[in-house]
Amino acid sequence: MSTGRTYYLTTPIYYVNDKPHIGHAYTTLACDVLARFKRLDGYEVMFLTGTDEHGQKVEKAAAAAGEAPKAFCDRVSQSFRDLAQAMDVSNNDFIRTTEPRHIAACQAIWRRMVASGDIYLGAYEGWYAVRDEAYYGEDELEKRADGKFYAPSGAPVEWVREPSYFFRLSAWGDRLLKFYDDHPDFIAPQSRRNEVVSFVKRGLNDLSISRTSFKWGVLVPDDDAHIMYVWLDALTNYISALGFPDEGGKYAKYWPADLHMVGKDIVRFHTVYWPAFLLAAGLAPPKRVYAHGWWTIEGQKMSKSLGNAIDPHSLIATYGLDQFRYFMVREVPFGNDGDFAKQALVNRINSELANGFGNLGLRTLSFIGKNCDGRVPEPGPLEADDRTLLAAAESVLGRMRPALDEQQFHVAIQAWVDVVNAANKYIDEQAPWTLRKTNTDRMKTVLWVLAETIRHLAITAQPFVPGAAGKLLDQLGVSEAARGFSALGDGGALKAGTALPAPQGVFPRFVDATAA
RNA sequence: GGCGGGGUAGCUCAGUGGUAGAGCAGCGGACUCAUAAGCCGUUGGUCGCGAGUUCAACUCUCGCCCCCGCCA
Numbered sequence: 001m002s003t004g005r006t007y008y009l010t011t012p013i014y015y016v017n018d019k020p021h022i023g024h025a026y027t028t029l030a031c032d033v034l035a036r037f038k039r040l041d042g043y044e045v046m047f048l049t050g051t052d053e054h055g056q057k058v059e060k061a062a063a064a065a066g067e068a069p070k071a072f073c074d075r076v077s078q079s080f081r082d083l084a085q086a087m088d089v090s091n092n093d094f095i096r097t098t099e100p101r102h103i104a105a106c107q108a109i110w111r112r113m114v115a116s117g118d119i120y121l122g123a124y125e126g127w128y129a130v131r132d133e134a135y136y137g138e139d140e141l142e143k144r145a146d147g148k149f150y151a152p153s154g155a156p157v158e159w160v161r162e163p164s165y166f167f168r169l170s171a172w173g174d175r176l177l178k179f180y181d182d183h184p185d186f187i188a189p190q191s192r193r194n195e196v197v198s199f200v201k202r203g204l205n206d207l208s209i210s211r212t213s214f215k216w217g218v219l220v221p222d223d224d225a226h227i228m229y230v231w232l233d234a235l236t237n238y239i240s241a242l243g244f245p246d247e248g249g250k251y252a253k254y255w256p257a258d259l260h261m262v263g264k265d266i267v268r269f270h271t272v273y274w275p276a277f278l279l280a281a282g283l284a285p286p287k288r289v290y291a292h293g294w295w296t297i298e299g300q301k302m303s304k305s306l307g308n309a310i311d312p313h314s315l316i317a318t319y320g321l322d323q324f325r326y327f328m329v330r331e332v333p334f335g336n337d338g339d340f341a342k343q344a345l346v347n348r349i350n351s352e353l354a355n356g357f358g359n360l361g362l363r364t365l366s367f368i369g370k371n372c373d374g375r376v377p378e379p380g381p382l383e384a385d386d387r388t389l390l391a392a393a394e395s396v397l398g399r400m401r402p403a404l405d406e407q408q409f410h411v412a413i414q415a416w417v418d419v420v421n422a423a424n425k426y427i428d429e430q431a432p433w434t435l436r437k438t439n440t441d442r443m444k445t446v447l448w449v450l451a452e453t454i455r456h457l458a459i460t461a462q463p464f465v466p467g468a469a470g471k472l473l474d475q476l477g478v479s480e481a482a483r484g485f486s487a488l489g490d491g492g493a494l495k496a497g498t499a500l501p502a503p504q505g506v507f508p509r510f511v512d513a514t515a516a
Numbered sequence: 517g518g519c520g521g522g523g524u525a526g527c528u529c530a531g532u533g534g535u536a537g538a539g540c541a542g543c544g545g546a547c548u549c550a551u552a553a554g555c556c557g558u559u560g561g562u563c564g565c566g567a568g569u570u571c572a573a574c575u576c577u578c579g580c581c582c583c584c585g586c587c588a
Contacts, residue, residue: 137588194520195586202587264585333529337584344528347540355553363550370549417539428555433548509551 007038007045008254012262013052013095013237016076017061020083021302022295022328022340023263025312029328030292030409031261032089036463037404039090040485041397046254048241049084050095051077055230056130059216069216073098086313088321088466095241097218097233105240106218106233112281114221118168124208125161129153135160135208165210165226172276173204179275185288187271188407189335192264192291196271207273235274238286257286259407264291290407293337310340319510322465323349329409329464346510353465356420357457358507361472364427364450365503371436376451376477377444378496386449389426392419393456394489400460416460423453451476451494459483468506475503 011027014020028049035047053073062072077096084091095102113119126135129151136157141149149157180186180197187193210226211217217227236244238260242251262270267289275285297308315324327345330352332338368377382390399415427450435443455476461469462483473483477498486492 191521191585198519199587267586331528339528344540350551350553351540354551359551359553361550363554365550367549414539424554425556427549428547431547431549436549505551507551509553 005043006254007035007043007259008242008257009034009038009045009047009259009261010238010257011049012260012266013050013097013234014080015052015055015057016073016080017057019076019309020080020312021309022312022315023302024080025083025087025324026295026328027261027263027292028084028089028091029087029325030334030407031259032087032091033325033329033409033463034259034261034404034407035090036466037400040459040462040483041401042484042486044253045092046242046250047091048093048095048238049080049089049091050093050237050241051080051097052230052234052237053077053096053098054217054227054233056211056214056216059214060130062216070098083312086316086321087325093241095237097237099240101243102237102240103218105244106228106236107221108245109236109239109277109281109283110228110232111221112283113167113277116280116282118171118280119165119209120168122164122166122206122208123161124164124166125159127151127157128160129155129157131155160213162212163225164208164212165220165223166206167209167232167273167277167280169204169207169273169276172279173200175279176200176204176272176276179279179285183287186275186285187267188288188290191335192267192271196267199268200272204272231269231273232277235269235277239283256284258288260286260289261407262289262291264293267291291335292407293332293335296337296339298341299339319345319349320508322468323353323507323510326353326413326465330413332410334407334409346512349507350509352417352420353468353507354509356417356424357461358468358505358509360420360424360427360450361454361458361475362503362505364447364454365475365500367432368447368451368500369503371432371440372444372447374500374502376494376496376498376500377447379445379448380441382445382449385426385429386445389419389422389449389453392422393453395419396456396460397485397488413464416457419453419457423450423457426450426453448494448496455492455494456488459485459488471504471506475501475506477501 009031011031014024031047031049035045038045051073058073059069062069065072067075073096081094084094110119124135127138127141127149128135132151132153132155136151141151141157143149151157177197177200180193187196207229209229209232210220211229212225212227215227217230218233220226220228238257239251239255242254243249244251260270270289278285295302297310300306300308302309312324327348331344331348368374396415396419400412403409403411403415430446432443432446435446454472455478458469458472458476476494477500482492
C-alpha cells in the first residue's frame with residue numbers, strides 16, 4: 001500500500017499503423033485532465049503515453065512505404081508526440097516499444113513467467129488475419145465470392161502453422177475472478193466489468209504468445225526464432241517506463257498504476273491478459289482500468305472508407321485548444337459513446353465558456369477596472385448572499401474530486417458550471433452598476449466576492465482549460481505559486497489593493513466565418 | 517442463440533411506489549457591467565407496448581417490441 005501521495009496513469013500506447021485522430025486525442029486529453037487535477041491536488045503524478053511499434057502490420061507498412069521499420073516508426077511515433085504537444089499534454093514520459101529499456105523489460109517479464117511455469121512451447125495452427133494480428137476460429141469466418149475466408153473485421157485470413165510459446169492462461173481463470181471480486185473497482189464502467197467477468201467465467205484458453213512468421217518485434221529470450229506476441233510486448237510498456245526490471249526507483253514509487261485509460265476495444269487485453277501476465281510474474285496488477293467510449297462524427301462511424309476522420313490539429317486551429325479540450329470531456333457522459341457534431345461543439349463552447357465563464361470574468365474585471373481604479377476592491381461586511389456564493393465556489397473542488405476519482409468528467413464539470421451560473425445570477429441580482437450610484441462600499445464588496453469566486457473557478461478549471469484559466473489568473477493577479485488547490489478558500493484570498501492588469505476576454509464567442 | 521445495458525419533452529440525459537425533471541434549442545419580458553453575452557418568466561412528454569400486484573406504478577412483476585454491447 002502506498003503511503004505517499006502518488007498517482008500513476010497511462011494512455012494506451014498508440015499503434016504506429018494509424019495516423020493520430022480524435023480518438024487518440026480523446027484518450028490522451030482525458031488522462032491529461034486527470035494528471036493536471038491530481039498535481040494541483042498535491043499528488044506526485046506519473047503520466048505516461050507512447051507508441052506501440054512492433055508487429056507484422058508495421059513490418060509490412062514500412063515495406064510498403066519503402067522504409068526500414070525503425071525509420072518508419074520514428075516518423076509515425078513523432079506524429080503522436082506532435083499531437084500531444086499541440087494539445088499541451090503534460091505527460092512525464094513517452095515510451096516507445098522499440099527502445100532498449102522496453103525490450104529489456106519485456107524479456108525480464110518473459111523470464112519470470114517461464115520461471116513460474118506459466119510458459120510452455122507448443123505449436124499453433126489456425127486462421128490468422130495479418131491485419132488484425134489475431135487468430136480466428138473457423139466458425140467466425142466468412143467465405144466470400146473470391147473463395148477466400150475473411151474475419152468478422154473484414155480482414156482476409158490465411159492458414160498458419162508455426163511453433164509457438166503459450167501462456168497458461170487457462171490456469172488463471174479462478175484467480176482472475178477472485179481478483180475481480182476482491183477489487184470491484186478494477187474494471188469500469190460497470191457494464192464492461194460485467195462483460196469481462198462473464199467472459200472469464202466461460203473459461204479461458206491458453207494464449208499463444210510468440211510468433212516465428214515475422215521478425216519485427218522483441219526476441220524471446222534464449223530462442224531467437226521467436227518474436228513475442230505483440231500484446232505481451234505492448235502491455236509491458238506500463239512497467240518498462242518505470243524502469244522494470246529494476247523494482248526500486250520509479251517502479252517502487254508508482255507501481256501498481258492507479259489507472260490505465262483505454263478504449264473499449266482493448267478491454268480484454270488490459271483486464272484479462274495483463275493482470276494474468278503480471279500475477280504470473282509475481283507482480284501486482286494495476287488498480288483500475290477504465291474503458292471509455294468512441295466518437296462518431298456527425299452521427300457516422302469514423303472510418304477510413306468514409307474518410308471522415310478529423311485531424312485534431314485542425315480542430316485546435318479552428319476552435320482553440322481549450323475549447324477543444326473542454327468539449328471532449330464535457331459533452332458526453334464519460335464511458336458512453338459520443339457524437340462529434342460541429343453544432344454541438346459550438347453550442348457548448350459558446351454557452352458555457354464564452355457566454356458563461358468568459359463573459360463572467362470579463363464583465364467583472366472590466367467593472368473593477370473602470371470603477372475600482374484597476375485594483376482588487378476592499379470588501380466590507382459579507383451578507384448572506386455573498387457567503388452563499390463563496391461557499392458554492394469553495395465547494396467545487398469537493399464535488400470534482402470524487403467525480404474525477406471515478407473518471408466522471410462531465411459530473412466534475414457540471415459542478416463547476418453550476419457555480420458559473422450562480423455567479424452570473426448573483427451579479428445580476430446585486431447589480432453593481434446600480435450600487436455604483438447608490439452605495440460604493442457595497443459595490444466593492446460585491447465585486448470582491450465575484451473576483452474571489454472567479455479565482456476559485458479559474459483554479460479549478462485549470463485541468464480542463466489550462467490556457468484560459470491561466471490567463472484569467474494572471475488578470476486576477478494570482479501568482480504562479482498560488483494556483484494549486486491548496487490556495488482555495490480564505491487562505492489564498494485576493495488582497496485588496498492588488499493592482500490588476502487590463503482585462504481581456506479569455507473565451508471569444510465562436511462565430512462561423514462561413515455563416516451569413 | 518446466451519448474458520448484460522437501455523427505450524422519459526425537438527436534442528442530450530437525470531429521476532422516484534404517491535398528481536413528471538435539468539441543460540440545450542424555441543418563445544415572451546425587464547435590465548445594461550459584459551463577448552447582441554447575462555438575468556427573469558414560459559411553450560413542449562398518454563415516461564416503448566400490453567397485462568398483473570397495489571389505495572396508488574414512470575418507478576415492482578410477467579410477456580412482447582425495438583436499440584446497443586459482450587460472447588457464441
